[in-house]
Each structure stands twice: as C-alpha cells, then as structure tokens.
Amino acid sequence: MSERIGEYEVIAELTRGISGRVVLAQAPGSAELVAIKQLLIEEESGLSREEQVARFKRESEIHLLLSHPNIVRAIEAGGEDETLYLVQEYQHGANWQKRFNDFTLIEILELGIQLCDALYYMHELGIAHRDITPANLLVSPAGKLKLTDFGMARRVFAPGITQAKMMLGTLNYMSPEQLIDATAVDGRTDVFAAGVILYRSLVGQLPFAAENPSEMAHRLLYAEPTDPLELNPDLPKTLAFKLLKCLAKDPDFRYLGSVSLKKDLEEELKNPHLYLAQGKIDAKKNSLKDAVQHFQHAVSLDDSLTEAWERMGESLYQLGAQERATECFLRVINLDPSRTNAFRHLGKSYQEAGNLEASLKMFQRAWTLDPNSRETCLSLCLAYRDAGSIADAVEHLSLLVQRHPDWDRAHQERGKVYYQNGRIMDALEDFKASCALSPLDPENLFNLASLFQEIKGDEEAKELYGALLRVVPGHSRAKQNLACILYGSGQLTEAEKLLQEVISTEKSWVPPLFLLGLVQEGKGCTAEAMASYQQALLLAPEDTGIMLQLAGVLLKSYRSQAAIVVLERAAAIEDENRPMVLYQLAQAYRTAGDFERAGELARSCQECARDPELAKAAKTLESQSLSSRKKTLFRKGR
Secondary structure, eight states, X not given: OOOEETTXXXXXXXXXXSSEEEEEEEOTTOOOEEEEEEEOOOTTSSSOHHHHHHHHHHHHHHHHHOOOTTBOOEEEEEOOGGGOEEEEEOOOSEEGGGGTTTOOHHHHXXXXXXXXXXXXXXXXXXXXXXXXXGGGEEEOTTOOEEEOOOTTOEETTSOOOSOTTOOOSOGGXXXXXXXXXXXXXXXXXXXXXXXXXHHHHHHSSOTTOOSSHHHHHHHHHHOOOOOHHHHOTTSOHHHHHHHHHHTOSSGGGSOSSHHHHHHHHHHHTTOHHXXXXXXXXXXXXXXXHHHHHHHHHHHHHOTTOHHHHHHHHHHHHHTTXXXXXXXXXXXXXXXXXXOHHHHHHHHHHHHHTTOHHHHHHHHHHHHHHOTTOHHHHXXXXXXXXXXXXXXXXXXXXXXXXXXXXXXXHHHHHHHHHHHHTTOHHHHHHHHHHHHHHSTTOHHHHHHHHHHHHHTTOHHHHHHHHHHHHHXXXXXXXXXXXXXXXXXXXXXXXXXXXXXXXXXXXXXXXXXXXXXXXXXXXXXXXXXXXXXXXXXXXXXXXXOHHHHHHHHHHHHHTTOHHHHXXXXXXXXXXXXXTHHHHHHHHHHHHHHHTOHHHHHHXXXXXXXXXXXXXXHHHHHHHHHHHHHHHHHHHHHHHO
C-alpha cells in the first residue's frame, strides 16, 4: 500500500535532512503534483521537541501568508505535533546550487533581480528569511526563480523562539550580524546573503572562502572580501563595486533594501561591458555564436566599444564569416588606429581572400606598431613571400632568426622560402636548426626528412621518419614517404605493410595505391598490382601515369588488347606523358600485329618527344614496325 500524508499520495522522496524531508505527492482526483515538507524530530539538535514543533508551525504560518510569483506557493498545512507537514507547489527544475555553472552573467543578474523582488515583498511584510542560500532558490528551465524553505524566517520585531546559543543558517551565506545574534537581524541580512550568491556566481568563489568553519567565521567578522576584479578581471568595475556594497560588514553601509539593489542590477543589464565580459567567456568555451551575439549586444549599447568590435571580429573569423570579420576589424582601426591585432587579422583576411597587396599593407602596419612581436614579423615575412617579394621575405626572416635564434618557427619558415627558391642546402641548414630546437615537432621532423629523401640521404630520412612516427604514429605522409625509401632499397614486404596501413585510413589518397602497385609488381604479384592501379585510376581517372603503369602490367601479362584500351584513353589526354603514351601504345599495337598503326604512333611519338632517347627508341620502333609490315605483306603475296 502506498504511503499517504493527509489526503496526498506520496510518489517519491525528493530530499531528506536531519530535521525534515520533502516528498513528491499528488492529491486524489488531481493531476497537480505537490511537494510536501514533513517534520522529522531531531533528537540531538539542541532543541526540545516542543521547540522543533513550534519552529515548524512558525515556518508554515509565515509561508502560508506569502503570495508572490518568486516565492514557492504554500497550499496548506496539516498534521499534529510530530506529524506536521506543509504542502507546497512543486517547482520543476533544480536549485541554484546545482546550476552554478549553467548561467551567463546576464542570467545571473536577471535571477538576482527576481530574488530582490521576492525579498522586497517579504521585507514589506516585516519578514526576514535569514537563510537565503543557492539551495533554497529554485530555478525553472525557463529561468523563473522561486524562493523556498522558510524554516528560519521570522517577523523582524516578533519575539524569537530559537535558543540564543543556537547558530542557525548556512555559514557561507550568513551576515556578520547574524553570526553574532541571529535574533537581532532585519532584511539587510538577506541582502548580504543575496550579495554572496551573486558574488560566487559571477566570480566563481565565495567572498570569504576558508578551509574550515572557524576560519570562515573569523574572515566573515574581520576580513574584507576578495576584490571581485582579482578573480574575474573582465567583470564591469561598477558591478564589482555593487557586489562589495552588498557585503559591507556594517548593515548601515549596505543597500538599505532590496529595491535599491534591484535598481542597480537593472542598471548593470544596460552596461555594455557586461555583455563584453560574457562574450569573452563564451569565446573561451568556444561557444563562438553565443560570443558573437553578446559582442553585438555590447556594441548596440556602445558603438565605440573597441574591444567588443575586435572580439566580435575574432569570433566571426573563427566561424569562417570573413566578410563580417573584416568589417569589424575595419571598425576597430577606425576607432583606434593603434590596435596591432586588428591590422594583423585584416592581413590574414585579405590574404585568404587573395588580395595580397592589401594583406601586405596590413601586416606592414601591424609590424610598424609592434616591431618587437615575433608573430607579427613572421606574418609580414609570409606576406612578402606570398606577394612574390622573396628578397624581402628572406631579409625579414633573417632578421627574425637573428632576434630570436631559439625560435624554431623562424628557421622553419626561412627554410621553406629557401627551398621554394632552389637554395636546397640553405634550406637544409635551417631545417636542421628548427629540428634541433624542437626535435619532437612533427612539421620540423617531416620537413627535414623529406629534404634528406630528396637529396638521396635515405638513411637520415629513414631515421627521421621513424622518429616522426614515434611522435605521431598515424602520420600518413611519413609512412608513404618511408615506404618509397623502402621500395627503392628493395625492402618490398616492409614497404607493402606501411602502404596497407596508409590505405586503411586514407582510402581516397591516390599516391599510396600507385606505390602499392609498384611494390606488388616488384614482388611479382601481377594480379594484385593491376587491382591497385585500377583502384587508383577510379580515384584519378585522368592520371596518365597510372594508365601507363597499368598498361605495362597488362602487356607483360600478354593482354595487349586490354592495354590498347587503356592507352587509347590516355592518348586522348594532352599532358607531359603523351610521348611515352604514344610510344607504349605503338608497342601494344605491334604486339597485337597491327604494324601499320604501330608505325603511325611511333612517328607521332618522335614528333612530340623532347627526350632524345625516347625519340630514338620511337624511330627504331617505327623501323621495326615497317619491316614487320613488309614481311607480313610479302607472306600474304606468296
């Protein structure tokens, strides 16, 4: 049989403490859910049974008097003595305590305003809550706040029923005067508690944080709260001042009532720096769309707030909204021409848009403003490189290397410029330097390994690729290049294993498939090689190099007609492989017995071949084809 409290059927227990429990219940014939607070006598509380019963009755009496949108509605009280209970509306959602990290700065102030409304209503009735804590503030999913738990509430000028020796309340949120004498407080103690909640929510720490209750009490009575700006420098200064005003130890120096606190919180909701601060929080969490919205709100309140424009530009840039980002940065430099970061971002935006001249001008301006910034100087160097001003790029990169000899990136980028301009040995020295400075950096290892491989330093390259794969085991390009070296040195099984690993993760990458075909040819696995070339050709249907290799395998397998089909397809494509395609196609036709066609193709090869050796071979093939054709005709004539 289900448990009942009065006429209500208990559905589940929500919470239980030493002095009471709260259950979820339902009245007969009603779909409305209610929360019922039920008294539990606490034997070791220091209060007699009579005192505990009297306190619960007082709580019920006070709560039933209250009717406000931001106070949980009390429906009825019932029971006798130790079976007392109080029926309240059931509020969906969680308490503020459980949602400290859920709210934006704006939402925190909006909740604070709702709390002020509830406090003003109570205080006007001469009631002080005395236990304003996050756990007693319920917040619905829609952001509606409701105050609950009036177990410590009392009429300000009514006689107290609590024993003087008892210290009631939650210490973290207790005012100094409440700590000294809980019976001699008024509504300003609730304002103090509201200030503590706002402080903790806005800066992430209690104003009088301590390791134990004794230290907490001492700090509460004698220490000043930590300046909110030390814990959250982005918080508006005006808001920080208001938080400290809530926490004044002397009630006379606090807000005299919740109305004045509410007014100040409403004023802060019009403060553009509040939205700037929230946008920065969003950006740190990578919630860039939310960040943009808050930065937009900030500039709608103050169009000259440079930092908001700049931060909005950065967020939009990261979101890929380049045009809008550019507009923001142009606004920034219009408001403040000394903003280096804005010029740097404009340089990037113009660079990505292909406007290299404008990009270079922006980076030049940024470097003029901040000549000691290595990142700005590097951006300028790369802008010179992209604009084709190689001499300027090298000059500035050399200056960068001179000023920052221990920065691997400077050596790395100068090495790239040297390499692109054919200064291979200079590039090698820079790549060696960058690798020595940052030996575990994947790009440094790859650059040096690739260059060693290019200049036939295969052993050094193998060692560097091995080091790179220890750092990044899944580095596909390193595996591909290492497989090339292994193939060249005849280590075909090892090369095949690496290539299979690459292909398993890079299914649409053509080079490892092509190289795998070469390796399989080298191992004599003709069928497997043809399959690899065909798969590569599916991904790159216009690649004549793959067609040549596939046709070669087909010819070796005495499938000249199949080879002709592949090579005719290749011959229709005009590229650098055309002479070799024509030569190989001539061979295929000669093998198939069509000597006339073979001769024609051999002549065509000679006409377009730039390689003298290929032209010579084509001429020989033409002669052979002509001779074979004559013999064939002679036989037919007989």
